[in-house]
Amino acid sequence: MLKMTHLQKVYRTHLIETHALRDFSIHVREGEFVAVTGPSGSGKTTFLNIAGLLEEFTGGEYQLDGVDVHGLNDDQRSRLRNEKLGFIFQGFNLIPDLNLFDNVDVPLRYRGYGAAERKKRIEDALGRVGLASRMKHYPSELSGGQQQRVAIARALAGSPRLLLADEPTGNLDSLMARGVMELLEEINRQGTTIVMVTHDPELAARAHRNVHVIDGQVTDFDSEPALRAGSRESGIGNRESVQAAPVSP
Amino acid sequence: MEIRPILSALMRSKVSMILIGLQVALTLAIVCNALFIIGQRMDRMNRPSGMNEADTFTFGSNGFGQGYDAQAVLRSDLALLRQLPGVADATNTNTTPLSQGGWNSPINLQPRQKSATANTAFYMVDSHALGAFGLRLVAGRNFKDEEVMPMDQGDRIQPSAVIVTKPLAETLFPDSDAVGKQVYLGEDSPPSTIVGVVERMQQPWIDSSTIEYSTLIPAFMPYGNYSRYLVRTEPGRRDEVMKAVEQKLAEANSGRIIGRMRSMEQTRADAYAGDRAMAIILGTVIVALLLVTALGIVGMASFWVAQRTRQIGTRRALGATKGDILRYFQTENFVITTIGLLVGGVLAYALSLWLMQAYQAPRLPWYYVPVGFACLWLLGQLAVLGPALRASRVPPAVATRSV
Ligand SMILES: Nc1ncnc2c1ncn2[C@@H]1O[C@H](COP(=O)(O)OP(=O)(O)O)[C@@H](O)[C@H]1O
Ligand SMILES: [Mg+2]
Numbered sequence: 001m002l003k004m005t006h007l008q009k010v011y012r013t014h015l016i017e018t019h020a021l022r023d024f025s026i027h028v029r030e031g032e033f034v035a036v037t038g039p040s041g042s043g044k045t046t047f048l049n050i051a052g053l054l055e056e057f058t059g060g061e062y063q064l065d066g067v068d069v070h071g072l073n074d075d076q077r078s079r080l081r082n083e084k085l086g087f088i089f090q091g092f093n094l095i096p097d098l099n100l101f102d103n104v105d106v107p108l109r110y111r112g113y114g115a116a117e118r119k120k121r122i123e124d125a126l127g128r129v130g131l132a133s134r135m136k137h138y139p140s141e142l143s144g145g146q147q148q149r150v151a152i153a154r155a156l157a158g159s160p161r162l163l164l165a166d167e168p169t170g171n172l173d174s175l176m177a178r179g180v181m182e183l184l185e186e187i188n189r190q191g192t193t194i195v196m197v198t199h200d201p202e203l204a205a206r207a208h209r210n211v212h213v214i215d216g217q218v219t220d221f222d223s224e225p226a227l228r229a230g231s232r233e234s235g236i237g238n239r240e241s242v243q244a245a246p247v248s249p
Numbered sequence: 250m251e252i253r254p255i256l257s258a259l260m261r262s263k264v265s266m267i268l269i270g271l272q273v274a275l276t277l278a279i280v281c282n283a284l285f286i287i288g289q290r291m292d293r294m295n296r297p298s299g300m301n302e303a304d305t306f307t308f309g310s311n312g313f314g315q316g317y318d319a320q321a322v323l324r325s326d327l328a329l330l331r332q333l334p335g336v337a338d339a340t341n342t343n344t345t346p347l348s349q350g351g352w353n354s355p356i357n358l359q360p361r362q363k364s365a366t367a368n369t370a371f372y373m374v375d376s377h378a379l380g381a382f383g384l385r386l387v388a389g390r391n392f393k394d395e396e397v398m399p400m401d402q403g404d405r406i407q408p409s410a411v412i413v414t415k416p417l418a419e420t421l422f423p424d425s426d427a428v429g430k431q432v433y434l435g436e437d438s439p440p441s442t443i444v445g446v447v448e449r450m451q452q453p454w455i456d457s458s459t460i461e462y463s464t465l466i467p468a469f470m471p472y473g474n475y476s477r478y479l480v481r482t483e484p485g486r487r488d489e490v491m492k493a494v495e496q497k498l499a500e501a502n503s504g505r506i507i508g509r510m511r512s513m514e515q516t517r518a519d520a521y522a523g524d525r526a527m528a529i530i531l532g533t534v535i536v537a538l539l540l541v542t543a544l545g546i547v548g549m550a551s552f553w554v555a556q557r558t559r560q561i562g563t564r565r566a567l568g569a570t571k572g573d574i575l576r577y578f579q580t581e582n583f584v585i586t587t588i589g590l591l592v593g594g595v596l597a598y599a600l601s602l603w604l605m606q607a608y609q610a611p612r613l614p615w616y617y618v619p620v621g622f623a624c625l626w627l628l629g630q631l632a633v634l635g636p637a638l639r640a641s642r643v644p645p646a647v648a649t650r651s652v
Contacts, residue, residue, distance in 0.1 A: 045649055045650070048649065049646050049649055049650075052566065053645075054565075054566055054644075054645040054646045054648065054649065055644075055645075055646045074570070074571060075570045075571070075572075078565065078568055078569060078570040078571075078573075078645075079568065079570075081566060081567070081568050081645075082567065082568020083568070087563075087566050087567065087648065089563070089648060089649060090649075091559075093559065093560075093563040093566075093648055095258070095560050095563070095564075096261075097257075097258035097259075097261040097262065098254060098257065098258055099257075102254045102257065102258075105254065106564060106567055107567040107568050109251055109254075110564075110567065110568040110569050110570075110573060111568065138261075154567070158568075166649050
């Protein structure tokens, strides 16, 4: 689904060069739920932006769903984002002047769907996140958790192959964060591949697999298929231990 | 085009939309009416006087001293003028078109008629008037020398022959040829015979409602010791001849002063100075309004682009191409401008109606408003292009980078 090999990203400003990613390799398979963790400034967002075709890379290779991304022009990248990817942002990034219906409609209009098709998809997507009854509301009338659900509905409406989330719970309290996480897990169970950046170890532990990034490099990369089952086991184990924590004094 | 969501988003920021929309509306209303007024003034200024204005000039001779014989000086001056190098022709005349001063009198088909058939201006001239003014004779003949009679101020105007303008001839005799017909110029005067018709010669007053009705009277008529002349020069020699005339006539008779030497071009410029000033002021207002509106659109659009940088990045992330972003802002401008123009169209006709009532102005022709629509649509699109292009260059990474 997503395959990066020896990827490099250098930011050049007139004063300094920042090596945000160096020799970054990762392989995310169809149906996986991968959590990317790492300290602040380690390159997580840079990775996600390149994965999501929001930024170009300066070296290495990147294949998205079998397409070699290198050399695509701006319009082709926009098209690919629209068709294959769904984005979930830390700040929700809803358009404040549009109601929920119109917000979810945004990527569908760029897709060029007809009105009936769009309406069906919008209603479906908002239904999946439990907000079908609030289509005429504006984002400012919702809680943070609900806004992030709308953003998820917007990401889902176009039936993406891959969902990219950059700290989707970063602006939410723990209760709302858990709700959003459960929603993502359900979406993943229904077949959508998810790559999620988070600095919350509790949430990361619930993913199939953790990728730890330090200083632009993957340091803890358990991508071997043989290890995946074990990794998932340990993830579940983690979750249990974390859930047990509040109970014991 | 995604007009519906753009419109609903705009409805959430009504104040800015109303400000720009109102500006567009007022601009349309004022520019349409101002342009129309300028057009009317231009039409007024472009009315032909019927005479040659490029090569002609007028001047006066004011005699003093005892025994000054105005009639004799008049004739000797004309003889002198006509043989000066560069002079094509010359005549005495009491006034000229565009001079804003002269005689106006009823012209009738019957003696002692109660209400006038028409009102006409008089030009007291000699047999060289057609040549000196550069008038075009379209029927009949010129004055004969013997028809030109000496006249004094206060004498009755009773020439045997007159020449009238074509519009006057057609008003007096709508169904037949005016040449040979008789008209009455005064209460108890004997009739005068129309001997010729000239195509056009305006009255001296530019505001006259009967500006095309003029009559040439064959007469040598000084005002006391004052007489006036009109000289037509060979093309391109006017300024040189003006100087020579002043000098030669002063030399020829030291008992008078030559003065009020003016080219007809100068006379025309003076006559229409007010109209020209009005056109310039309104033109300036139009340019200023268009500029302010364009700058308003540029400013507002730039502000919106800056304010919505993250939203633009998000749209790019969700699949908008650069072209989609460009079109978004262009469409938004089109929507605001159109709303403004619809209001402005009503305002334009309302303003016109008010001008009609308050100043007896003519009605604004209907097509000014649609043409104004097209121009302001274009202006809006040009003004928004810069900010819209800037918006289209917002990188998609802004969606994740700016929190
Ligand atoms: N546009 C940019 N220009 C220059 N440096 C950048 C830019 N974006 C990110 N960086 C740098 O790249 C490194 C990685 O950043 P980022 O991917 O945002 O880290 P993280 O998301 O893990 O906190 C940081 O040192 C950051 O300062
Ligand atoms: Mg980050």
